[in-house]
């Protein structure tokens with residue numbers, strides 16, 4: 230089976246309308262990208278120029294500015310692989326994968342029938358992913374994180390880095406990430422968090438909203454994971470960023 234067939238085999242046909250279009254090297258399950266992005270941040274993610282410089286320049290600069298002591302590209306990838314306990318024949322989902330800057334490494338960490346899916350809404354980002362981060366154990370998919378086209382418990386590991394603060398309904402996305410996580414599976418998230426003293430939070434919120442994003446309270450994300458029954462919930466705060474990982478109890 231090639232990677233497109235592997236990807237198609239993972240889909241839940243009850244959640245997919247039509248066969249999709251794989252002519253661009255990724256499987257596109259959404260209508261053409263014609264809607265005007267709602268704000269600056271979303272518009273940037275649909276810009277081919279940004280997609281071209283994202284992995285090399287934009288992402289490292291963002292991590293440095295907002296992430297305080299985050300370990301940077303390779304360090305973050307290592308952190309994700311450790312938190313997700315990646316390896317062997319796992320099935321992995323990288324939600325809001327952008328140009329596949331982490332997805333490819335996930336594919337490289339697997340073996341045998343292991344497979345990683347990179348999912349994003351942005352055609353320019355996915356075109357970059359296909360161009361720069363293709364791998365035999367990776368398939369790219371255009372779908373909306375708010376309605377993942379997979380059955381419950383499909384994935385052994387689910388990652389969502391640098392996206393929950395951008396998507397319109399982050400808690401709906403979080404529910405979807407947990408829904409597709411298999412018993413015994415692991416989840417890793419990287420997103421924004423209030424860092425300064427409480428009086429500064431309103432300022433942080435205002436700046437984030439102007440840029441088209443949002444800040445999360447210190448316990449907002451971890452609270453949702455715990456309330457959903459996830460265990461081993463771990464949070465690392467660095468600057469205005471939080472790295473959160475957790476696991477689903479084995480069956």
Ligand SMILES: C[S@@+](CC[C@H](N)C(=O)[O-])C[C@H]1O[C@@H](n2cnc3c(N)ncnc32)[C@H](O)[C@@H]1O
Pocket residue numbers: 274275288324325326327328330331348349350351354372373374375389390391392395396397
């Ligand atoms: C800042 S990039 C993150 C890329 C990569 N995960 C990283 O950590 O560098 C955010 C990505 O979220 C994607 N995105 C935004 N809303 C989305 C949605 N509703 N469904 C899927 N992807 C979405 C954007 O297209 C963009 O590629």
